[in-house]
Structure formats: structure tokens, C-alpha cells
Amino acid sequence: MLSYSLKRLGSAVPTLLILITVAFFLIRIAPGGPFDSEKALPPEIQANLEAKYQLDDPLVIQYFRYLGDILTLDFGPSFHYRDWTVNQLIAQGAPVSFTLGAIALVLAFVMGVTIGILAALRQNSLVDYLTMSVAMVGISIPNFVAAPLLILLFAIGLGWLPAGGWDGSIGRMVLPAVALSLPMVAYVARIMRGSMIEALHSSFIRTARAKGMPEREVILRHALKPALLPVISYLGPAAAAILTGSVVIERIFTIPGIGSHFVQGALNRDYTLVMGVVIFYGLLIILLNYLVDLLYAWLDPRIRYDR
Amino acid sequence: MTNSCVLRRGLLSGLLMLAAVGCSEQNVPPPPSIDMAEPVPIERTADGRPVESILAEEQELHRGNGEEPQTLDPHRAEGVPTGNILRDLYEGLTTTAPDGRIVPGAAGRWDISRDGMVYTFYLRGDGLWSNGDPVTAEDFVFSFRRSVDPETAGVYGRMLAPIENASSILAGEMTPETLGVEALNERTVQIRLDDPTPYFLGLLTHVSTYPVHAPSLQRFGNDFVLPGNLVSNGAYRLSEWVPRSRIVLEANPHYHGSDGVIIERVVFYPIEDENTEFQRFRAGDLHWTDQVPSTQFRWLSNNLPEALSVSPWFGTYFFAFNLTRPPFEENLALRKALNLAIDREILTDKVTQFGEIPTFTLVPDGLPDYAPPVPENAAWSQAEREQAARDLYLEAGYDESRPLEVELRYNTSENHRKIAVAVAAMWKQVLGVRTRLVNEEFRVFLQNRRLRRNTEAFRAGWIGDYQDAFTFLELFHSEHSRNDAGYDNPRYDRLLEQIATERIAARRRNLMAEAERILLADQVVLPVYTYVTKRLVDPLLQGWEPNVMDFHPSQHMFFVKARMLAEETENAP
Numbered sequence: 001m002l003s004y005s006l007k008r009l010g011s012a013v014p015t016l017l018i019l020i021t022v023a024f025f026l027i028r029i030a031p032g033g034p035f036d037s038e039k040a041l042p043p044e045i046q047a048n049l050e051a052k053y054q055l056d057d058p059l060v061i062q063y064f065r066y067l068g069d070i071l072t073l074d075f076g077p078s079f080h081y082r083d084w085t086v087n088q089l090i091a092q093g094a095p096v097s098f099t100l101g102a103i104a105l106v107l108a109f110v111m112g113v114t115i116g117i118l119a120a121l122r123q124n125s126l127v128d129y130l131t132m133s134v135a136m137v138g139i140s141i142p143n144f145v146a147a148p149l150l151i152l153l154f155a156i157g158l159g160w161l162p163a164g165g166w167d168g169s170i171g172r173m174v175l176p177a178v179a180l181s182l183p184m185v186a187y188v189a190r191i192m193r194g195s196m197i198e199a200l201h202s203s204f205i206r207t208a209r210a211k212g213m214p215e216r217e218v219i220l221r222h223a224l225k226p227a228l229l230p231v232i233s234y235l236g237p238a239a240a241a242i243l244t245g246s247v248v249i250e251r252i253f254t255i256p257g258i259g260s261h262f263v264q265g266a267l268n269r270d271y272t273l274v275m276g277v278v279i280f281y282g283l284l285i286i287l288l289n290y291l292v293d294l295l296y297a298w299l300d301p302r303i304r305y306d307r
Numbered sequence: 308m309t310n311s312c313v314l315r316r317g318l319l320s321g322l323l324m325l326a327a328v329g330c331s332e333q334n335v336p337p338p339p340s341i342d343m344a345e346p347v348p349i350e351r352t353a354d355g356r357p358v359e360s361i362l363a364e365e366q367e368l369h370r371g372n373g374e375e376p377q378t379l380d381p382h383r384a385e386g387v388p389t390g391n392i393l394r395d396l397y398e399g400l401t402t403t404a405p406d407g408r409i410v411p412g413a414a415g416r417w418d419i420s421r422d423g424m425v426y427t428f429y430l431r432g433d434g435l436w437s438n439g440d441p442v443t444a445e446d447f448v449f450s451f452r453r454s455v456d457p458e459t460a461g462v463y464g465r466m467l468a469p470i471e472n473a474s475s476i477l478a479g480e481m482t483p484e485t486l487g488v489e490a491l492n493e494r495t496v497q498i499r500l501d502d503p504t505p506y507f508l509g510l511l512t513h514v515s516t517y518p519v520h521a522p523s524l525q526r527f528g529n530d531f532v533l534p535g536n537l538v539s540n541g542a543y544r545l546s547e548w549v550p551r552s553r554i555v556l557e558a559n560p561h562y563h564g565s566d567g568v569i570i571e572r573v574v575f576y577p578i579e580d581e582n583t584e585f586q587r588f589r590a591g592d593l594h595w596t597d598q599v600p601s602t603q604f605r606w607l608s609n610n611l612p613e614a615l616s617v618s619p620w621f622g623t624y625f626f627a628f629n630l631t632r633p634p635f636e637e638n639l640a641l642r643k644a645l646n647l648a649i650d651r652e653i654l655t656d657k658v659t660q661f662g663e664i665p666t667f668t669l670v671p672d673g674l675p676d677y678a679p680p681v682p683e684n685a686a687w688s689q690a691e692r693e694q695a696a697r698d699l700y701l702e703a704g705y706d707e708s709r710p711l712e713v714e715l716r717y718n719t720s721e722n723h724r725k726i727a728v729a730v731a732a733m734w735k736q737v738l739g740v741r742t743r744l745v746n747e748e749f750r751v752f753l754q755n756r757r758l759r760r761n762t763e764a765f766r767a768g769w770i771g772d773y774q775d776a777f778t779f780l781e782l783f784h785s786e787h788s789r790n791d792a793g794y795d796n797p798r799y800d801r802l803l804e805q806i807a808t809e810r811i812a813a814r815r816r817n818l819m820a821e822a823e824r825i826l827l828a829d830q831v832v833l834p835v836y837t838y839v840t841k842r843l844v845d846p847l848l849q850g851w852e853p854n855v856m857d858f859h860p861s862q863h864m865f866f867v868k869a870r871m872l873a874e875e876t877e878n879a880p
Contacts, residue, residue: 032750036757037385038768041462042788044478048460081550082378083532089550148582155590163590164583165576166552254578254587256552264375264551264579269750 008293012286016279020070023278024063027271034079034269053079066275075276080268086276089261094280096166097250097257101242103177108184108238113231115185116192117219120227123197131189138186147179147252164253176253180246184238191230199227229296236292240285343613344869346847356567363847363866367572370861371584373597375551375577379532381517382454382461387770387857388597390514392575394860395556396539397517400428400447400496401508405863407774407854409508413442413518413540414496423503423810430494435561436520437537437544444490450518451498452483463515466772469504503810505676506775512858513773542568542862551577556861569850569865585843588614594845594866601722604660607843614843617662618853622770622838623671623779624663626715626730627831629762631793634711641703641711642830645764647696648737649730650689655836658729659722663836670776670823671837673855677776677816680824693737700738707739716745716765718752723766726835756791767791770838774856776819777806783826794831 075086247259402412471487487499651665731742
């Protein structure tokens with residue numbers, strides 16, 4: 001188990017390096033620069049700015065200097081938000097995105113699993129069809145449609161919740177978290193239903209029932225754990241999807257998370273900010289997949305013993 | 308055209324509150340408007356302050372403000388949203404009244420030498436920084452030098468070019484200490500100019516001329532702008548800044564005019580998306596928006612007429628031709644044909660719809676001392692213009708069998724797309740031109756425009772930096788970095804240079820009109836309309852007025868009680 005986890009960790013380094021290199025040159029290839037604006041700069045001022053941000057060196061030198069800087073975890077100053085460093089911006093944005101993502105993930109997991117089990121237990125009944133059709137609708141509606149509809153209904157129509165913004169209060173978190181989790185609830189519910197049905201048909205469940213175990217025990221003690229496996233393996237990509245999906249939600253609800261930094265950074269050609277967020281996302285996704293692998297090994301003894 | 312609620316050219320200089328206009332196009336009774344509280348009538352005391360009894364209890368203003376500011380360092384700042392915040396935080400030598408008039412700011416009064424080359428400013432005796440330090444002449448000397456110092460790498464240092472030696476300092480040829488700004492004594496600043504600059508007092512309202520607090524700069528370096536560190540001399544001081552979330556200002560008790568400041572707290576929200584901003588206004592989170600959704604004119608004027616404010620802005624929306632490449636290089640007749648073939652009134656009436664003002668000139672109408680030279684074809688009927696366009700099109704060497712194929716380039720935006728589609732349709736209908744629309748992301752678009760290697764016709768827009776026609780005309784100097792058309796006319800360049808050194812106002816005015824006439828006759832640009840500012844404002848927020856510069860300092864604003872509420876209080880025993 002230990003050597004397995006170390007090996008998985010070691011493979012993260014080349015992955016990150018490739019990510020950094022590709023991202024670094026891609027953002028530089030994009031036409032336009034961080035100091036372009038409708039009000040064009042006189043050449044001497046453009047030169048002053050480029051000297052100040054060391055953009056006048058050859059690209060390769062900039063690349064190696066950048067690699068050196070990130071070894072010391074210094075992502076440099078933001079080219080666009082000139083009063084802040086990228087580290088400061090990420091430190092301010094990440095907790096916001098994490099809070100939002102975590103709430104959405106928990107919401108998706110709890111609701112999805114519950115709905116999935118209910119549908120599986122009443123397979124081919126009205127409840128099953130109804131919940132699964134709703135889930136299908138949930139998957140199909142993109143969150144940039146669902147979010148404004150939620151705002152229209154709950155913030156403007158009923159006036160129960162704020163329409164956006166972020167100040168750490170629960171009230172402002174509800175709508176974005178729900179909007180973010182909706183497609184995920186649907187996915188989780190469908191996966192859960194499928195694996196639960198499969199588990200209920202397997203021989204060890206039949207044995208348990210044959211022994212006269214109460215149905216409640218059968219489901220919670222024996223069927224639930226194997227049925228959760230596919231859901232859990234889905235959680236890694238789901239967490240990544242929620243983080244990247246929050247890009248849209250953060251914009252609609254004007255939430256100052258790193259997702260909105262990422263989009264705005266790319267539009268502003270804020271090289272350092274984009275790179276910082278890319279590396280941050282990269283690390284996060286690698287870490288999440290790693291955790292899921294470990295969790296998976298813990299849940300399914302076959303994987304553990306194979307390695 | 309006659310039955311729509313269009314706003315005529317004549318209205319331009321006046322204020323345009325759509326609240327009062329109302330759209331009568333279809334004679335359908337408008338649906339009941341969304342409930343917006345009605346303000347009580349405003350009464351003021353002798354010194355201009357609103358009387359206490361009409362003021363609302365809570366004086367906290369929430370403003371939607373477009374983008375997150377790039378920096379709160381006035382010497383490195385750019386952009387309209389940043390300007391809105393800095394105008395609340397800092398005060399230049401001069402400042403603006405609610406209607407946009409230039410009034411004394413940090414300087415209580417000033418003298419201008421007879422030749423217009425030396426300005427002497429006398430600072431207020433009671434001018435204080437937000438930490439209680441006095442605002443001194445040395446502070447201004449330090450700040451002006453810093454603003455033009457290449458080390459600062461400010462994007463607007465160029466604004467100070469009229470000051471003696473400023474251009475050489477910006478170019479790194481002279482030291483900042485040689486700048487023509489001097490402290491005669493503790494409260495007197497003298498500024499010497501290279502050229503007489505009639506708009507100089509207006510220029511001093513620009514953020515790049517604001518003073519910064521030297522001791523905190525020395526202490527905190529680049530972090531001097533962060534909350535807790537920032538010391539400012541304006542009506543407000545910085546209390547909180549969460550990037551991309553909010554900037555909170557509170558009234559500065561040391562401000563010389565603090566008695567007149569009623570709004571105690573201002574919260575600026577960076578909200579880029581106009582629909583999001585609109586929804587937050589409707590949900591009551593905002594009192595003031597930066598934008599309105601561009602497709603919602605009818606809905607807004609029916610449902611929120613008392614909150615919708617539309618007024619002329621100091622900016623022009625236009626298309627320009629790349630004069631360095633075919634097909635527009637050396638083809639005046641073609642450029643003129645395309646210019647005459649578009650129907651501006653349809654564009655503003657049916658496409659943009661917010662009361663934008665059709666224009667045939669580059670410089671917007673409405674400047675106090677300048678009237679743009681309107682070309683004679685502006686007075687023609689559209690049919691006459693189209694006939695002339697067809698003749699010119701033939702003269703340019705194109706006809707039905709050999710139509711012009713042209714690229715029309717614009718940056719991603721719903722409004723730009725709709726206008727480009729309409730213009731292409733007009734060219735097709737009148738002349739048979741085949742237009743290919745090219746949509747580009749903003750920075751890509753800017754770069755292509757600047758390089759001139761693959762542009763043909765492209766959209767452009769310009770909002771004046773200061774209240775003078777020169778801010779538009781200088782764009783087409785052959786060496787200006789935003790001369791994306793590649794216009795290169797020695798006669799035009801010479802006129803611009805003459806304008807810069809002309810001391811007599813009337814003569815300068817004539818030179819500027821002459822320059823614009825040449826520019827328009829050369830068909831470098833295809834002006835479409837004068838921009839309007841459009842926003843939603845809580846009707847209870849008072850004390851602000853629409854103005855062409857769109858400057859709205861919070862310090863003049865105040866909330867009044869709602870009418871119902873006021874009556875109840877009066878009737879209470």
C-alpha cells in the first residue's frame with residue numbers, strides 16, 4: 001500500500017512539469033498582451049512596463065526564471081491586478097472556491113445517493129421513473145441556464161435569498177451551491193441506482209436474505225458499501241468538475257473564487273495569474289485523483305491485494 | 308422613425324431622463340412598473356445641504372462598478388471603474404461638481420499667467436490627509452514627479468505631457484526632478500507648461516494628477532494602496548478590499564468638506580456581467596449599476612422607468628478603414644460610398660435602441676467651446692445619400708458584376724455583432740457589397756488593429772479623456788499609437804501641432820474644426836453614433852446629475868426618505 005501510494009505520488013512531478021510548460025507557452029502564444037487596452041500606450045510607456053515586469057527578455061529565459069520562481073512557491077505579481085501578487089489572489093480565492101465546491105459536493109453526494117437508493121429499491125415503479133427523468137433533465141440543463149432560473153425564482157420572485165455576492169454568510173452560499181450541485185446530483189443518482197440494483201442481485205445479498213437478515217440491514221450493511229464504489233470513483237472527477245464548473249457559477253453569482261480569476265486572467269492576458277491558477281488546479285486534480293485511488297483501494301480489497 | 312421614442316440631436320446637450328420620455332410607439336398601456344419607492348421632494352438649506360428631515364436614516368451606497376480595478380495607485384491606474392473609486396478616495400487640485408463643471412479641489416483658488424503658460428495653485432488651509440497630516444505643496448510636487456517617472460510605469464503619464472519637460476522625462480531623457488512643478492511655499496504649487504493648454508484645469512481632474520501620501524509610500528512600497536496602509540486626501544478612505552468581491556470606503560473625517568458628505572459608506576462591487584448586475588439591482592443589492600442589459604430597453608423603459616437613466620456621453624462609436632492596405636488604400640470614393648450607404652437612424656433606433664445619437668462627426672456634439680464641422684451630406688435625406696453612394700461606388704471601380712468583397716472586424720460583444728450585421732446588410736442592400744464579418748476576442752482584435760496587417764474595415768470607439776476636442780483629434784496623428792487606420796496626412800499632423808501651441812482660444816477652435824473637417828473629408832472614419840451612459844439608479848438616491856464625462860463622486864449624493872414613509876412620520880403625533 002505504501003509503495004503504491006509513493007509510486008502514484010512520484011508520477012505527479014512529470015505531469016505537473018508538462019502542464020506548466022504547455023500552459024506557459026500557450027498563454028504567451030495568444031495574441032495581445034497584458035498591457036493592451038483600448039487606450040493604446042505610447043511606445044516609451046509600453047517599454048517601461050515591459051521592463052518593469054521583465055517581459056523584454058527572451059521567452060526561454062523567462063520560462064526558466066519562472067520555473068525557478070515556482071520552486072520557491074512564488075507565483076510573481078499579477079500583471080493585471082497590479083496591487084496584488086498571484087499568491088495573495090489565490091490565497092483569497094481558493095477558500096471561497098473550496099467552500100462552495102465542498103458544499104456542492106456534499107449536497108450532490110447526499111442527495112444523489114439517497115435518490116439513487118430510493119429508485120433502485122422501487123425499480124421500474126413510478127418513483128423510479130419520476131426520479132430518473134428528473135435526473136436526466138438535471139444532467140441536460142447546463143448550469144448557466146439553471147443558475148439564472150434559480151436567481152429569478154428564489155432571489156427576485158420570492159425574495160428569499162440574495163441574488164449573488166459573497167460575504168461568508170450561509171444565505172449567499174445556498175443558491176450557487178445548489179446550482180453547482182444540480183447536474184452532479186443527477187449523475188450520482190443514476191450511478192447509485194445502477195450499482196445498487198447490481199449489488200442487490202448479487203449472490204452475497206441473496207445469501208444474506210436467505211439467512212433471514214432484515215431488509216434494512218441487508219441494504220445498509222451489505223449492499224451499500226459495494227454499491228458506493230462507482231460513486232466514489234466518480235467523486236474524483238466530480239470534484240474536479242465542480243471546481244472547473246464553478247468558473248461559470250462564480251461569474252453568474254459574482255463570487256470571488258479562483259474560477260473567476262482564471263477566466264478573467266485569460267481574457268486580460270494576465271500571464272502570471274493564469275499560470276498560478278493552472279498550477280493550482282493541476283495540483284488539486286492530481287491530489288484528488290490520488291485520494292480517490294487510495295480510498296478505492298481501501299474499499300475494495302481486491303485492488304489492495306493485487307498491488 | 309417618426310413614431311418611435313428616438314432622442315433627437317437637439318436634445319444632446321440637455322439631460323435625457325428616459326423616465327420622462329416614455330415610449331408611445333404602439334399605444335399599448337405599459338404594464339405596471341416594478342415597485343420602486345418614490346422620493347420625497349428635495350429641500351436644501353442656504354448652504355446647499357439637503358435639509359435633515361428629508362434624509363433617509365441609512366446612508367450606505369452600493370454601487371455596481373464594472374470591472375475589478377487594476378490598482379488603486381492613481382499614477383498607475385487606468386479604466387473607468389478604477390476612476391470611479393479613485394475620485395472618491397482622492398482629490399486633485401481641481402475637481403468636478405455633480406454636473407461636471409470644474410470647481411476648486413485641493414486648491415481653493417488659482418492664478419493663470421497672461422500667456423497661459425504658468426498656473427499657480429493655492430492649496431486650502433484645511434486640506435488634510437486621511438491620517439490627519441496636512442496636504443502640502445511638496446505632496447503635489449512629489450506626486451507629479453512620480454506620475455511621469457518611467458520607474459512608475461504609469462499608463463497615463465502621457466496625460467501630463469503639457470507640463471514642462473514631462474515628455475522628455477517619460478522617455479527617460481531627463482530626470483523627474485526637472486519637471487516644471489514647484490512648491491513656492493508650503494501651500495502654493497506652481498506648474499509651468501510647455502504649451503498653453505486651454506483644457507489644463509480639466510486635465511487636473513484626471514486620476515494621474517492625484518496626490519499620493521509620500522510617507523506611506525516610503526514605508527509600504529507598492530503595498531501602500533492596501534487597506535490599513537492607504538492614506539488618501541479625498542472625501543472617503545479605504546476600509547476594506549476583497550479582490551473581485553468588493554471595495555468598501557468610509558467617509559474621511561479629516562476631509563475639508565466632510566460636513567457636506569452625507570453618504571457614510573460606499574461599497575463598490577466589480578460585476579462584469581451586465582445581466583448579473585441587473586439581477587442584483589432588481590434583488591435590491593445595488594443602488595447604482597454600471598451598465599444595463601443591452602437587449603432590455605423596452606422592458607426597462609416599461610417596468611423601471613423611474614430607475615433608468617440615459618444621458619449623452621463624451622464618446623463616439625465609429626468604424627475605421629485601414630488606409631495602408633487594399634481595398635481602402637488610395638480609394639476615397641469607395642470609403643465615401645460606404646460611409647453614405649449606412650442609415651444611422653436605423654442603427655440607433657432599431658439596433659442599439661437606448662437613445663444613442665446618430666452622428667456624422669468624430670468629436671461628439673455638446674462641448675462648450677467647440678462645434679464639430681458637420682459634413683453637408685448630414686442634411687441630405689437617406690435616399691439622396693444612398694444615390695450618391697451608388698455613384699461613388701461605380702466611380703471607385705465596383706459594380707453589380709464586380710462587387711466589393713470586404714472584411715468587417717469587431718470584438719466579441721452582442722451589441723457590436725448586431726451593429727456589424729446591420730451595417731453589412733445596408734452595404735449589401737444599397738451597393739451590393741459582400742461583407743465578411745470577422746469576430747475576434749478583445750485582445751486579439753486590438754493587436755490586429757494595431758498591426759494593420761490583416762484588417763480592412765473595423766469597429767472602434769473612443770471616450771474622451773478630458774473635455775476637449777483634441778482628445779479625439781490627436782488619435783489620427785500619423786505617429787499616435789492608436790492610429791489604427793494608418794492615417795498619414797502631413798497637413799493634418801501640422802494642424803495638430805499648431806493646435807497644441809495656439810494660445811488664442813478662437814483661433815485654436817478654428818484650427819481644430821479645420822483638422823476635423825480634413826479628417827472627415829478624407830473618410831478615415833465612419834462615425835455611427837454618440838455613446839450614451841445608461842444605468843439603473845435607485846430613485847431614492849439623489850444629489851447626482853448626468854454629465855458628459857460620466858463623473859459621479861459619491862460625496863455629493865444622499866438618500867432621501869420614500870414618500871410614503873415621510874408622510875407617515877409627519878402625521879405621527
